[in-house]
Amino acid sequence: MREITLSQAVNEALAEEMRRDPTTFIIGEDVAEAGTPFKVLSGLVEEFGTDRVIDTPIAEPGFMGIAVGAAMTGARPIVDLMFGDFIFLIMDQLCNQAAKTHYMSGGKLNVPLVLRTNLGATRRSAAQHSQSLQALVAHIPGLKVAMPSSAYEAKGLMKTAIRDNNPVVIFEDKLMYQDKAPVPEQEYLIPFGQANIKREGRDITLIATSSMVQVAEKAAEILANEGIEAEVIDPRTIVPLDEQTLLESVRKTSRAIVIDEGHQSYGVTAEIASRLNEKAFYHLDAPVLRMGAMDVPVPFSPALEDLTVPTPEDVAANARKLCAGEMIHAA
Amino acid sequence: MASAKTNTEDYLRMYRQMVRIRTFEDNANQLYLSAKMPGLTHMYSGEEAVAVGICEALTDDDRITSTHRGHGHCVAKGADFKKMFCELLGKAEGYCRGKGGSMHIADQSHGNLGANAIVGGSMGIATGSALRAKLQGSDDVTVCFFGDGATAQGLMYEVMNMAALWKLPVIYACENNGYSEYTRTEEIAAGSITARAEAFGIEAFRIDGQDVLAVNELAQKLVARCRKGEGPFFVELETYRYHGHHVGDINREYYRSKAEEKDWRENRDPIVRFRTWLVDQGVASEDEIEAINAEIEKDAADAVAYAEAASYPDTSEVDMHVYAA
Numbered sequence: 001m002r003e004i005t006l007s008q009a010v011n012e013a014l015a016e017e018m019r020r021d022p023t024t025f026i027i028g029e030d031v032a033e034a035g036t037p038f039k040v041l042s043g044l045v046e047e048f049g050t051d052r053v054i055d056t057p058i059a060e061p062g063f064m065g066i067a068v069g070a071a072m073t074g075a076r077p078i079v080d081l082m083f084g085d086f087i088f089l090i091m092d093q094l095c096n097q098a099a100k101t102h103y104m105s106g107g108k109l110n111v112p113l114v115l116r117t118n119l120g121a122t123r124r125s126a127a128q129h130s131q132s133l134q135a136l137v138a139h140i141p142g143l144k145v146a147m148p149s150s151a152y153e154a155k156g157l158m159k160t161a162i163r164d165n166n167p168v169v170i171f172e173d174k175l176m177y178q179d180k181a182p183v184p185e186q187e188y189l190i191p192f193g194q195a196n197i198k199r200e201g202r203d204i205t206l207i208a209t210s211s212m213v214q215v216a217e218k219a220a221e222i223l224a225n226e227g228i229e230a231e232v233i234d235p236r237t238i239v240p241l242d243e244q245t246l247l248e249s250v251r252k253t254s255r256a257i258v259i260d261e262g263h264q265s266y267g268v269t270a271e272i273a274s275r276l277n278e279k280a281f282y283h284l285d286a287p288v289l290r291m292g293a294m295d296v297p298v299p300f301s302p303a304l305e306d307l308t309v310p311t312p313e314d315v316a317a318n319a320r321k322l323c324a325g326e327m328i329h330a331a
Numbered sequence: 332m333a334s335a336k337t338n339t340e341d342y343l344r345m346y347r348q349m350v351r352i353r354t355f356e357d358n359a360n361q362l363y364l365s366a367k368m369p370g371l372t373h374m375y376s377g378e379e380a381v382a383v384g385i386c387e388a389l390t391d392d393d394r395i396t397s398t399h400r401g402h403g404h405c406v407a408k409g410a411d412f413k414k415m416f417c418e419l420l421g422k423a424e425g426y427c428r429g430k431g432g433s434m435h436i437a438d439q440s441h442g443n444l445g446a447n448a449i450v451g452g453s454m455g456i457a458t459g460s461a462l463r464a465k466l467q468g469s470d471d472v473t474v475c476f477f478g479d480g481a482t483a484q485g486l487m488y489e490v491m492n493m494a495a496l497w498k499l500p501v502i503y504a505c506e507n508n509g510y511s512e513y514t515r516t517e518e519i520a521a522g523s524i525t526a527r528a529e530a531f532g533i534e535a536f537r538i539d540g541q542d543v544l545a546v547n548e549l550a551q552k553l554v555a556r557c558r559k560g561e562g563p564f565f566v567e568l569e570t571y572r573y574h575g576h577h578v579g580d581i582n583r584e585y586y587r588s589k590a591e592e593k594d595w596r597e598n599r600d601p602i603v604r605f606r607t608w609l610v611d612q613g614v615a616s617e618d619e620i621e622a623i624n625a626e627i628e629k630d631a632a633d634a635v636a637y638a639e640a641a642s643y644p645d646t647s648e649v650d651m652h653v654y655a656a
Contacts, residue, residue, distance in 0.1 A: 025466060051466055057496075062489025065455010069473075070463040072444055072456060073394060092486075096449050097456065106428030107652035108439040141653050165655040 001182040007040045009151035009183050013158035018048055025052040027063050028080025038177050064090040068098045071113040081117035085131045098167040099142030114161045118174040120211050121309050127297035132261040135268050137169045138239050144168040145239040149213035151181035156190030173211040193240035201229035204255040204319050212259040218312035228323050250276050254285040255322045259310050264292030286322045342614050345387055349379040349602050352403045354631045363578045369421055372433040374574035375403030380601035381506050381568045382407035384546025388554045394442045394460045394473040396453035399434045401446030404476055410438035416638035423644040451484030458490040461501035472557040474502045480511030482524050495531040500557035503565045508572040513586050528565030540568030541601040571595040
């Protein structure tokens with residue numbers, strides 16, 4: 001199978017869906033000729049024109065609100081938010097307007113829009129261009145949240161998101177744009193709420209999102225050399241969450257670590273760990289561990305920044321302790 | 332008064348719609364005072380000429396966005412009393428199946444994109460509706476209603492900038508009722524409100540919002556120009572809210588005098604002014620006017636009784652409509 005980058009995969013998904021549905025359009029800062037700073041959208045304005053690849057002023061709440069209104073009246077906007085950190089700027093339009101309109105109208109109005117944005121530290125971009133804020137939006141009923149872990153997921157989830165009749169937030173890992181993965185030439189969609197078992201194992205379950213799937217897979221390789229067989233699962237969407245696949249795995253392995261690049265406190269890892277505790281407690285041989293980013297603003301210096309994100313070695317070390325029974329009575 | 336619509340039927344429909352709004356609000360206030368309505372509500376009484384003058388220039392294909400003070404827009408855009416009172420009382424037959432209530436009431440089938448409880452929160456939605464119209468080659472127009480208080484929100488300036496850059500068919504209708512919640516507008520608004528729109532190259536107007544014919548005449552012109560691609564426009568309508576910020580805002584002399592309220596009610600009431608004009612012009616007799624009023628009062632009383640007897644939503648609906656299918 002051919003291999004393409006995550007960036008190319010997103011670009012292909014957008015182009016295919018824009019050809020398929022004339023009501024779709026892209027709106028955001030520097031999306032047209034510039035193709036975004038990450039060049040993910042290169043070539044789209046040449047094919048679809050400036051009416052469907054719309055450059056805006058630097059006014060995130062403004063263009064987010066405009067997308068909500070267009071979505072409510074028959075269009076399918078794809079909003080490009082240059083950095084995930086800018087979600088704080090659009091919170092009212094995303095969480096008070098887009099997320100609640102269907103419910104508040106008693107099901108009469110829909111808001112079919114996609115918010116494309118990114119996450120991920122270790123790019124030496126400091127505290128306002130490095131955050132992973134998926135937990136913030138996953139907390140709000142009415143929003144769906146997708147977290148692709150490779151080019152394959154990025155394409156399939158994006159196509160599903162564009163056809164969904166709800167507001168969907170997609171977080172791409174900005175450090176993975178140039179990572180290649182096998183992506184079929186023929187069309188495919190990845191349904192929401194369907195986790196992917198990346199690697200099978202019987203000793204411990206590593207549940208990881210987005211960028212952390214690679215970390216978990218590397219940890220599993222380290223552990224395999226020591227005779228510990230880790231199962232790696234990528235939920236692919238955290239809302240809706242494929243609880244069933246996660247529970248089945250944990251009932252089999254009896255141990256789990258949840259890894260996500262958002263801050264650890266009150267985060268995605270806490271939510272998933274809590275569900276496993278509530279629903280698989282009597283199958284567990286050890287507490288479910290959370291591994292998120294440190295609870296600090298992301299620092300600039302490489303000497304500090306690299307300390308804030310879980311690494312394969314960290315994950316392997318914790319897995320080793322859990323499997324050895326060292327953390328059964330963890331403080 | 333200025334003249335816009337020119338036949339008896341149109342004049343009487345405008346009068347009827349204004350009285351319907353006032354009557355709806357009087358009944359809503361009674362429901363609040365008698366503790367039959369859950370929560371609270373923001374009365375539109377006194378501002379009827381604004382919603383009616385503008386909405387009478389629109390078709391069902393044209394969209395509006397409304398505010399927390401939204402009953403007037405809802406009625407003016409064609410809503411039915413029964414479903415409105417049901418919504419106010421949280422009943423299943425309400426426009427939003429009881430999930431929105433007073434602050435989110437809207438008859439979506441007539442192009443009302445919802446009342447919004449975030450001050451200024453709908454400005455992006457209205458502008459986006461207009462962008463959709465332009466992209467899809469549709470000639471519908473969107474009117475964004477908001478109060479003077481919302482002119483302090485940054486979103487307004489972001490979306491007016493884009494609407495002007497892209498020549499969108501949207502009319503920003505600022506209902507300046509003189510008060511931003513419990514604060515006089517001159518204490519929260521520096522300079523001129525219309526000048527802010529003009530800074531973006533948007534043609535702006537300031538008119539008497541108590542004169543329904545003047546409002547309607549301007550609205551008809553601006554809607555026609557929007558359909559020809561000459562939008563956006565900005566209109567500041569000078570008006571007045573008879574009640575407090577909400578129905579519970581009773582003791583308000585610390586920010587507004589009773590003499591001022593009396594003056595607006597007695598000398599600038601939009602319904603009384605239009606009624607006098609209709610009789611003076613021979614469009615309707617006093618008897619005919621009284622008959623209209625009585626008919627609307629009966630409609631409202633029937634609708635209130637209907638809503639009081641109507642069923643609440645089944646508890647199974649609580650997690651319905653979180654996501655669309």
